[in-house]
Amino acid sequence: MSQTWSAGQLPTIKAWQAGARGEIVNLILQTILKRLALGVVTLFFVSLVIFSAIQFLPGDFGEAVLGQAATEETVAAFRRELGLDQPAWQRYLDWVGAVATGDFGTSFSGRASSGVDRSRPVMEMIAPRLENTLFLASITAMVAVPLALFLGITAALWRNSIYDRVVNAMTLTSISFPEFFVAYILILFSALWWGLPTLANITDGMPFWEKVHKSLLPSLTLTLVIVAHMMRMTRAAIINLLASPYIEMARLKGQSRIRVILRHALPNAWAPIATVIAFNLAYLVVGVVVVEVVFVYPGVGQLMVDAVASRDIPVVQGCALIFAATYILLNLTADIIGIVTNPRLLHPK
Amino acid sequence: MSEDSKQNEGKAGDILLEMRDIRIEGWSDEKWNPIIKGVDLTLRRGEVLGLIGESGAGKSTLGLAGMGFTQPGCRITSGSIMFDGIDLVKATDSEKRALWGSRVAYVAQSAAASFNPAHRLIDQTVEATVAHGLQGEAAAKDDARELYSALTLPFPETIGERYPHQVSGGQLQRVMTAMAMSPRPDLIVFDEPTTALDVTTQVEVLLSMRKIVEEFNTAAIYITHDLAVVAQMADTIKVLRYGKEVEESETRQMLTAPKEDYTKSLWSVRALHKEAQPSDDIVLSIDGVDAAYGRGLKVLHDVNIKVPRGRTVSIVGESGSGKSTTARVITGLLPPMTGQVMFNGEALPAELSGRSKEQLQKIQMIYQMADTAMNPRQTVGEIIGRPLEFYHGLKGAAKEQRVLELLDMIELDETFYDRLPSEMSGGQKQRICIARALAAEPEVIICDEVTSALDQIVQEGILKLLMKLQEKHGITYLFITHDIATVEAISDEIVVMYMGEVVEQGPKDEIMSAPYPDYTKLLLSSVPEMDPDWLTKLAESRDDTA
Numbered sequence: 011m012s013q014t015w016s017a018g019q020l021p022t023i024k025a026w027q028a029g030a031r032g033e034i035v036n037l038i039l040q041t042i043l044k045r046l047a048l049g050v051v052t053l054f055f056v057s058l059v060i061f062s063a064i065q066f067l068p069g070d071f072g073e074a075v076l077g078q079a080a081t082e083e084t085v086a087a088f089r090r091e092l093g094l095d096q097p098a099w100q101r102y103l104d105w106v107g108a109v110a111t112g113d114f115g116t117s118f119s120g121r122a123s124s125g126v127d128r129s130r131p132v133m134e135m136i137a138p139r140l141e142n143t144l145f146l147a148s149i150t151a152m153v154a155v156p157l158a159l160f161l162g163i164t165a166a167l168w169r170n171s172i173y174d175r176v177v178n179a180m181t182l183t184s185i186s187f188p189e190f191f192v193a194y195i196l197i198l199f200s201a202l203w204w205g206l207p208t209l210a211n212i213t214d215g216m217p218f219w220e221k222v223h224k225s226l227l228p229s230l231t232l233t234l235v236i237v238a239h240m241m242r243m244t245r246a247a248i249i250n251l252l253a254s255p256y257i258e259m260a261r262l263k264g265q266s267r268i269r270v271i272l273r274h275a276l277p278n279a280w281a282p283i284a285t286v287i288a289f290n291l292a293y294l295v296v297g298v299v300v301v302e303v304v305f306v307y308p309g310v311g312q313l314m315v316d317a318v319a320s321r322d323i324p325v326v327q328g329c330a331l332i333f334a335a336t337y338i339l340l341n342l343t344a345d346i347i348g349i350v351t352n353p354r355l356l357h358p359k
Numbered sequence: 360m361s362e363d364s365k366q367n368e369g370k371a372g373d374i375l376l377e378m379r380d381i382r383i384e385g386w387s388d389e390k391w392n393p394i395i396k397g398v399d400l401t402l403r404r405g406e407v408l409g410l411i412g413e414s415g416a417g418k419s420t421l422g423l424a425g426m427g428f429t430q431p432g433c434r435i436t437s438g439s440i441m442f443d444g445i446d447l448v449k450a451t452d453s454e455k456r457a458l459w460g461s462r463v464a465y466v467a468q469s470a471a472a473s474f475n476p477a478h479r480l481i482d483q484t485v486e487a488t489v490a491h492g493l494q495g496e497a498a499a500k501d502d503a504r505e506l507y508s509a510l511t512l513p514f515p516e517t518i519g520e521r522y523p524h525q526v527s528g529g530q531l532q533r534v535m536t537a538m539a540m541s542p543r544p545d546l547i548v549f550d551e552p553t554t555a556l557d558v559t560t561q562v563e564v565l566l567s568m569r570k571i572v573e574e575f576n577t578a579a580i581y582i583t584h585d586l587a588v589v590a591q592m593a594d595t596i597k598v599l600r601y602g603k604e605v606e607e608s609e610t611r612q613m614l615t616a617p618k619e620d621y622t623k624s625l626w627s628v629r630a631l632h633k634e635a636q637p638s639d640d641i642v643l644s645i646d647g648v649d650a651a652y653g654r655g656l657k658v659l660h661d662v663n664i665k666v667p668r669g670r671t672v673s674i675v676g677e678s679g680s681g682k683s684t685t686a687r688v689i690t691g692l693l694p695p696m697t698g699q700v701m702f703n704g705e706a707l708p709a710e711l712s713g714r715s716k717e718q719l720q721k722i723q724m725i726y727q728m729a730d731t732a733m734n735p736r737q738t739v740g741e742i743i744g745r746p747l748e749f750y751h752g753l754k755g756a757a758k759e760q761r762v763l764e765l766l767d768m769i770e771l772d773e774t775f776y777d778r779l780p781s782e783m784s785g786g787q788k789q790r791i792c793i794a795r796a797l798a799a800e801p802e803v804i805i806c807d808e809v810t811s812a813l814d815q816i817v818q819e820g821i822l823k824l825l826m827k828l829q830e831k832h833g834i835t836y837l838f839i840t841h842d843i844a845t846v847e848a849i850s851d852e853i854v855v856m857y858m859g860e861v862v863e864q865g866p867k868d869e870i871m872s873a874p875y876p877d878y879t880k881l882l883l884s885s886v887p888e889m890d891p892d893w894l895t896k897l898a899e900s901r902d903d904t905a
Contacts, residue, residue, distance in 0.1 A: 263486055354476065357522050
């Protein structure tokens with residue numbers, strides 16, 4: 011009948027088991043490659059948007075750099091030197107073509123009417139800043155993600171209890187204040203009682219633990235900002251599954267509450283949780299300029315804001331592209347986690 | 360099982376589970392409503408008790424209470440549940456958890472939903488046994504493979520390595536039985552375990568479940584709404600209605616001499632019978648239709664069906680046989696790849712959009728889920744009034760008058776005019792859907808599993824109404840169903856479908872009597888009968904021929 015298997019299927023079952031692992035790896039690789047290719051296409055469109063947006067910035071770049079006193083000839087010469095006299099599409103193609111070979115161009119700043127060229131390649135400016143930003147993001151994520159998962163799981167475990175309410179109220183409170191406010195409150199506490207450094211002006215040569223020590227307050231601020239979102243999604247994704255018949259079945263097998271959640275609910279909840287975590291990690295890289303400013307942290311956010319102010323187009327474009335790539339990569343990771351944790355996708359019929 | 364296991368210590372015949380005057384309430388509409396209103400239940404070791412009743416009778420609630428489990432939003436208000444000396448009403452959570460999955464086990468209705476999609480079948484099968492420390496993991500897995508084999512699962516050695524979505528519904532249901540049996544419990548609660556299965560699959564699952572329950576002399580509570588099914592499984596049957604016991608007696612006695620009229624109504628559809636009348640006046644014919652969804656696999660292969668005027672043609676088959684796809688082709692929702700649909704001698708345009716208003720009007724459809732087939736925010740007057748306005752241009756008082764006439768035809772009074780779907784029962788909603796189809800004044804009505812979601816007694820009412828309307832107005836029905844009892848009750852002609860092909864078409868009496876093509880025979884012989892020995896006889900006759 012419909013579920014009796016023909017003899018011809020027997021070898022396929024064996025083959026299926028033997029080849030399963032290889033096939034799975036293949037499947038994941040294929041997906042990653044497909045998504046990466048899509049990511050490149052997305053980046054291409056993002057580059058268009060970035061470039062066009064910058065065209066709409068008011069003011070003349072030459073004038074902005076050289077100052078009001080510059081003569082028309084100097085400005086014209088300067089524009090010619092930077093290639094700003096070329097039509098927009100030409101400049102765009104030049105830029106994209108260079109980026110494709112890894113060359114993000116040279117910063118506008120450092121060039122002066124004096125004639126001495128002290129300008130630096132964009133990558134040279136961004137790289138150390140990006141390193142700092144990733145450092146701060148990493149130490150924050152290492153605390154915030156496990157903390158959020160722990161709070162989310164325990165809040166789901168004891169849902170509607172006092173604990174659940176307190177956790178919800180506290181995380182909501184911390185997310186409701188603007189981050190600079192949280193930052194200043196922490197600085198106040200620190201100055202009064204904790205004795206933590208309130209300036210996170212880390213430098214290149216600093217030993218690792220000193221960097222960590224200096225970054226504690228900005229990291230704590232960011233943790234407070236991102237935990238709520240991740241924790242609430244973890245809690246909601248788990249609770250959403252608790253009404254499933256297979257959860258009832260697990261309970262009727264006599265499994266403890268914590269085991270029901272960890273073994274039966276959580277494995278099916280990873281996809282939405284991973285998406286939210288990816289979103290928040292992306293924020294840690296691209297959205298922390300305010301916190302950087304408050305703590306004088308030399309991150310890439312500050313660099314970009316400064317570059318916008320000084321009309322340093324190559325730097326702005328480079329930062330924007332890196333931010334876009336961060337989003338794309340993190341979302342790709344979340345998608346892969348969604349696939350790896352979904353047996354329907356991982357083990358097709 | 361280990362030697363010092365506490366199971367099967369007691370002698371067969373000892374009382375295992377005893378409920379006294381149990382009362383359970385559920386929280387809905389902002390108040391506690393009684394679900395179980397004082398029921399007694401006694402189950403001895405090795406005994407199988409059937410709990411039967413219609414939806415809302417409280418059978419599942421009572422069955423789960425036998426394990427000391429109440430669903431969220433329910434509470435036991437009074438009474439006692441003694442399981443082998445333990446009072447489950449007073450027991451703490453951890454005391455009950457020690458029982459669940461070790462001494463009592465549960466087999467749920469929807470196997471697909473009750474298995475965790477994230478884990479392999481065998482890991483889920485042995486989970487409780489290992490977690491309760493009854494057996495080591497390796498030993499439990501060996502035992503599970505033996506259980507798979509005893510339950511006649513294909514590839515018992517390897518099927519456990521699969522994930523739930525990789526095996527069929529009937530197989531999953533058997534794996535779930537193995538899962539329940541793994542700790543060798545004293546009691547298993549089967550909650551409608553075969554309701555979601557096709558009849559031919561149901562037979563195999565019933566057989567393997569009965570075999571294993573007998574083999575280990577496990578006591579069981581078997582919950583179902585199908586008396587014929589429970590008769591195969593249970594020693595004793597208890598009939599429930601509105602949370603109260605109607606009667607309880609030994610299975611044979613229940614079938615031969617039910618004390619209460621209500622018990623008899625549980626097989627009311629089986630009592631319906633219509634004399635088939637042949638006719639050669641073909642109103643609708645499906646000629647050589649092949650169809651596929653999208654660019655996918657073909658689901659219909661050269662389907663030919665002739666529907667005589669004023670008669671009922673039933674299309675029977677299991678899920679996936681192409682019954683509903685055929686209906687979609689006729690209505691124009693799914694244009695066929697080849698072949699055509701002839702109506703009154705003219706070919707109907709394949710696409711819905713190519714059909715004239717008149718062609719649309721002449722073929723109407725009624726669906727299985729009356730709930731989802733009606734706009735929940737429209738009143739009955741609006742729902743029935745819409746086709747009147749669309750097809751016949753009726754407005755105002757004339758329209759209202761006609762709606763009331765239609766309500767009268769479906770045996771509902773005018774107070775229904777202003778009701779919303781949410782204010783009606785399942786049977787009433789299905790009647791409104793019938794009235795909506797009638798409003799168009801069609802020649803042919805396609806009924807797609809219209810009684811499948813309804814209780815027996817309500818089904819009977821709907822089927823009687825449909826037949827009455829046919830007599831009065833000469834409507835032709837194309838009746839799609841998987842339920843042979845319904846087919847028997849109403850058809851003139853029967854079409855048997857299997858895997859997208861028509862196996863057989865002919866007058867009812869011809870199809871329902873020998874000689875049968877193989878598939879028809881299998882299908883008909885798989886329909887449970889009101890005979891406690893039916894399953895045994897069937898197994899024997901199939902063994903003989905095999």
